Amino acid sequence: MTRSPDNGASIDTARARLAEIDARIYDALVERHQTETDLAALHESADASSQTQDYDRDTDLIRSLAELNQGALPLVALEEIWRAILATSAERPAGSAIHLDGSGDLVGMLDLARYYFSFSAELVPGSDAADVAGAVSDAVSDIGLVALSDRADLPWWRGLNESGAQIRARLPLVLVDERPADLPALVLAKSDRIVDKPEIAVYDARWSDRLPGKLMDQGIEVLSFYRSATGVDALLAVSGDLPEDAVLAACLEAGAAPDVLRAVGGYAAPIDGAGDPDDVFDPADAGDLG
16 A cells, blocks of 8 residues: 655654564574574584585575575575675684685676675685685685686696695576676685585596587586697586596597596586576586687
8 A cells, every 4th residue: 555755654663663674683693693603513513524515505595595585686685695694604614714816807806705705704815716726725714716717827727636625616606697796706615625416517627639619519518728739628517417437428429538537626506596596507508619
């Protein structure tokens, strides 16, 4: 029902209701934080690595919000609110730093770091992606942000390994046109925080000849590649359901099997913010290599 602008009683009632809602939200946030603290204590007493599933639980939460929302509120705004809430989690290791890829757009990298990890996060600039990978490998719980470009200045992913840093997430998670913090990037973390079977698996692949031209036809996305006088290095994204031998077979079907193929992490499938949140990102839909 539309009320008259001079209806002071209805304005006061609406304001009082907003104040009541704000108080309930605050109480819920305090309760949530206490529950996170209790959960962290349970993990510690069980001698379990609570950090291992941080990204997965965060992604599951954003995906659940997308399913619940059904367009009532801007999904990116909901994501930003929950990112800020998650940044206060008692399970996040204190003193962790975020290493930024110095070869990427500085403003874009800062937007990503603040959007996904809050303004309170310690940011450490790196010279390039290889520097970030090395810093994450040497640290206990630091993470890294690497700008994702089709043509890389160097094959930085060669520095990823099972005992050091690996790819843990792909940003942005929610895909919406003209969204804030939209710089394509990868999150690096120590390998002990990697899940066994990510939705999208990532491989370091190397050919002594040209890159096969029909990889996309086999459902393989080339995240980035680097050409040299001796061949081409590529960072490949494929369905996490495929075993390594199936990935090799797909590359062969596309034109040539790589001389080197090794897993370097994985990430949750991006969420289509303009479509069905249940739709899983298909690397084959990522477009042509150009």
